[in-house]
Amino acid sequence: MAEYDYDVLVIGAGPGGYVAAIRAAQLGLKTACAEGRETLGGTCLNVGCIPSKAMLHASEYFEAAKGGAMAKMGIEVTPKLNLGKMHEQRIDAVGGLTKGVEFLFKKNKVDWKKGYASFVDAHTVKFGEETVTAKEVVVATGSSVTPLPGVEIDNSKFVVVDSTGALELPSVPKKMVVIGGGVIGLELGSVWRRLGAEVTVVEFLDQILPGMDGDVRKEANKIFKKQGIEFKLGTKVTGCTVKGKKATLTMEPAAGGASETLEADCVLVSIGRKPNTEGLGLENIGLETNNRGQIEVDHEFRTSVAGVRAIGDVIPGPMLAHKAEDEGIAVAEWIAGQTGIVNHDVIPSVVYTLPEIAGVGLTEEHAKEDGEIKVGKFPMMANSRAKTNHEPDGFVKIITDAATDRVLGVWCIASVAGTMIAEAAVAMEFGATSEDIAYTCHAHPTHSEAIKEAAMAVTGKPIHV
Ligand code: FAD
Ligand code: NAI
Numbered sequence: 001m002a003e004y005d006y007d008v009l010v011i012g013a014g015p016g017g018y019v020a021a022i023r024a025a026q027l028g029l030k031t032a033c034a035e036g037r038e039t040l041g042g043t044c045l046n047v048g049c050i051p052s053k054a055m056l057h058a059s060e061y062f063e064a065a066k067g068g069a070m071a072k073m074g075i076e077v078t079p080k081l082n083l084g085k086m087h088e089q090r091i092d093a094v095g096g097l098t099k100g101v102e103f104l105f106k107k108n109k110v111d112w113k114k115g116y117a118s119f120v121d122a123h124t125v126k127f128g129e130e131t132v133t134a135k136e137v138v139v140a141t142g143s144s145v146t147p148l149p150g151v152e153i154d155n156s157k158f159v160v161v162d163s164t165g166a167l168e169l170p171s172v173p174k175k176m177v178v179i180g181g182g183v184i185g186l187e188l189g190s191v192w193r194r195l196g197a198e199v200t201v202v203e204f205l206d207q208i209l210p211g212m213d214g215d216v217r218k219e220a221n222k223i224f225k226k227q228g229i230e231f232k233l234g235t236k237v238t239g240c241t242v243k244g245k246k247a248t249l250t251m252e253p254a255a256g257g258a259s260e261t262l263e264a265d266c267v268l269v270s271i272g273r274k275p276n277t278e279g280l281g282l283e284n285i286g287l288e289t290n291n292r293g294q295i296e297v298d299h300e301f302r303t304s305v306a307g308v309r310a311i312g313d314v315i316p317g318p319m320l321a322h323k324a325e326d327e328g329i330a331v332a333e334w335i336a337g338q339t340g341i342v343n344h345d346v347i348p349s350v351v352y353t354l355p356e357i358a359g360v361g362l363t364e365e366h367a368k369e370d371g372e373i374k375v376g377k378f379p380m381m382a383n384s385r386a387k388t389n390h391e392p393d394g395f396v397k398i399i400t401d402a403a404t405d406r407v408l409g410v411w412c413i414a415s416v417a418g419t420m421i422a423e424a425a426v427a428m429e430f431g432a433t434s435e436d437i438a439y440t441c442h443a444h445p446t447h448s449e450a451i452k453e454a455a456m457a458v459t460g461k462p463i464h465v
Contacts, residue, residue, distance in 0.1 A: 006032045008335055009125055009134035011117045011280070014042020015321040016312025017140030018101050019328030025108040027336040032134070033105070034127055036116035040101040041094075043142050043313075044321040047164040050097055052184075054090035055167060055191045056352050062086075063194040072390055081195060083171065090167070118281035122307045126281075136307055136335050139295060140328065141280060143273040143313035148179060150239040151249075153269055159242050160267045163188060172196045173266035177249055179237050181208035183351050184270035186224065190353045192266075193229055200230040200262065202237055204254050204271075209351065213363040213411040215377075215397060220357050220413060223393050232262075240267060275314040292316070300340070301331040309335070323347050346428045350418035355380075355394045358421035361409035361428055364399050372402035376434060376457030378450050380414050382464045385445040391415040396454035398424075398434055405433035405458070416447050423451055434458035 008024040010017045013035035021033035039046060064070045065079035105112050115127030124133050145162040147153065155165030166188045172195045178185040181203030193199040201208070201224075207217045208224075208231065221231065232251070238259065239250040247267045252259040275293045282289070287305045290296050295303055295310040302309050311331050312324035323342070330340025348360040367373045380386040380394040394413030401408055410424035427437055437455035442448050453462040 004123060004133045004135045006030050006111075006132065006134040008032075008136050008138065008332070009034065009113075009132055010138045010140055011125065012042060012140035012142055012276075012312070012314075013037075013040040013101065013112070014140060014142045014312060014324060015044045016142070016324030016328045017042065017138070018105070019325045020138050020140060020311060020332050021110045021328075022104055022108050023329045023332035024335060025110045027332060027338070029332070029336060031109075032111040032113050032132060034113040034115065034117040034125065034132075039098040040105065040112065041098040043144075044324075045097050045101065046094060047167065049321050051090045051094050051167045052163070052187055052191075053352055054093040055086070056187060058086045058089060059191045059194040060354055067194075069390065081172070083195070087168065116279060118279060119285045119287075119308075120281070122285045122305050136309065138301075138331055138335075139280065139303075139308065139310040139314055140312045140324070141276040141314050142324075143275050143319055145269065146272040146274045148237065148269050148271055151179065151237060151267065151269055152240070152242075154242075157242075158266060159245060159247050160240060160269065162269050166192070166266075166268045166270075169266065173264070174198065175264045176200070176266045176268065177202060177247075177262055177264040178268045178270060179249075180269070180271040181205075181231065181233070182210065182270060182272065183349075185268065186220075186229075186351055186353055188268060188270070189229060190224075190227075193227065197266075198230075199228075200232060200264075202232045202235050202249070202251060202262075204234070204236050206234045206254075208233070209357070211363075212349075212357070212359055213397065213409070214365055215395075216357060216359065216411045216413060219395065220351075220353075223355065223413070224353070273313065273319055277314065290316075300334040301327060317344060318347055318349060320347065320349060343429060346425050348421045348425050350421060352418060355391065355413050355415045356417035357413050358417035359409065359411040360421055360425045361407070362399060363409060363411070364397070367399045367401075367408045373408065374400045374402050374405070374434075374458050376400075376454045376459070376462075378454040378457050378462055378465065380447070380450055382453070382462075383414075383445075383447060383450040384464075385447050386414060386450070388445065389415065396420070396450040398437070398451070398454045398458055400434045400458050405435055407432050407434060407437070407455075410451070410454075412451070414447050414450065420448050420451060423448060 007029035010033040024031040176197040311327035333340035351357040381392040399409040434455040
């Protein structure tokens with residue numbers, strides 16, 4: 001009789017967990033995956049990446065029709081918003097993809113264990129009445145919204161919501177206040193602004209999008225302002241009262257000073273996310289979290305407890321679906337005795353607004369701390385395709401090591417920056433120099449030519465500016 005029920009048990013079926021389970025099964029390991037939600041796919045498929053992109057895409061069409069972008073191209077329409085239908089296509093997109101993961105589990109013979117799991121010991125996990133043993137357990141429990149003291153979220157009333165509530169608003173709020181000028185705030189703030197809400201973003205820091213390149217943060221702020229989003233930077237929210245369908249927020253300058261109030265029909269709390277470790281029974285296996293609540297791991301994703309590994313949002317690093325997926329593949333490969341590889345220095349990040357904002361590698365600020373650099377920049381205004389498509393906003397910026405010319409970071413603001421950044425990630429993965437990119441033939445007319453021209457600009461020789 002086998003010593004354990006499974007070779008691998010993965011806890012959590014988000015992009016980290018479900019990918020780890022599928023890869024482990026593909027590698028011949030007997031695998032189960034526990035999920036507390038009713039459907040597979042985790043935050044990303046159910047209430048994150050996918051439904052937010054469904055709403056971003058649909059609202060982009062609405063604005064193109066209403067705001068004049070289509071009229072500019074000779075398409076004159078007067079759009080009427082059918083929000084119910086817009087939500088239906090969001091729900092359909094989510095349903096199709098979560099069912100798809102279910103299909104992949106069946107195809108690869110991954111057993112789906114339904115219920116919230118907790119450790120009994122390092123090799124034994126319990127879901128309600130059921131207990132399962134596994135040689136290796138992978139914790140992929142993801143993250144959930146960071147609460148803001150004094151601002152109580154109640155997604156059922158749609159007045160003070162988190163991202164999950166903000167995806168489902170049954171009507172367009174007249175006035176929406178977003179607390180936190182990060183990725184969620186800007187993406188979901190953009191959705192409701194396009195559909196007609198007046199949106200104000202209250203951000204604690206003196207600039208939006210922390211962690212991104214300084215030039216990108218400034219330019220993005222300018223573009224969002226031009227689109228009609230208002231910003232209260234350097235401001236902290238100190239409280240919120242709700243009366244009926246209205247919220248009143250109290251706020252003051254982050255550095256201290258007189259407080260003021262702001263009324264809203266909807267308040268979105270998006271000040272970050274925290275790792276999910278509560279209820280997992282980590283105390284039963286003596287596994288401690290760090291001061292940010294994350295589970296620390298080594299390069300093979302091993303925790304301090306033998307037989308227990310962790311991946312995705314629950315461990316340090318950017319909270320991104322593709323990072324979780326790559327770690328899912330790598331952890332399964334390590335468990336199977338292979339070498340799993342994730343290059344944590346080359347993880348692209350994308351904000352799916354219009355234009356999109358994307359980056360990979362070091363910011364100019366960070367790169368400068370490490371030594372001499374060179375920077376090449378090229379405006380989208382000078383890119384023929386962007387110009388033809390009436391998409392003049394943004395730029396590409398390439399940062400290289402001054403001595404070796406090796407690319408250290410690439411940042412783009414462009415309508416399709418999320419797609420363009422993949423090229424930069426491949427280049428960096430292969431240790432490319434700006435010269436390598438500049439001498440690579442790029443198809444014309446494409447937005448990606450701006451990457452080639454920014455690479456040419458590193459040595460001062462772009463053609464089109
Ligand atoms: P999760 O996706 O959070 O999955 C963890 C799963 O574990 C959950 O389903 C949870 O129910 C389950 N679970 C937790 N505890 C237990 C337990 N004890 N037992 C059983 N199951 C358990 N990232 C991007 O890269 N691109 C995007 O466009 C993007 N958009 C986003 C939009 C929004 C609104 C949000 C909130 C997030 C977005 N993200 C995006 C982030 C992305 O969703 C996460 O980085 C990603 O889902 C993390 O994957 P994960 O597998 O680590 O965890
Ligand atoms: P975030 O970390 O991106 O932004 C939070 C913002 O809130 C920061 O700018 C921070 O300074 C600000 N803030 C913190 N406390 C505050 C306070 N008290 N008052 C005002 N502002 C305050 O977090 P967000 O937007 O909640 O997203 C969570 C995670 O989800 C992100 O880390 C991101 O990785 C992931 N995500 C990724 C997406 C993508 O890849 N396109 C889309 C959506 C989410």
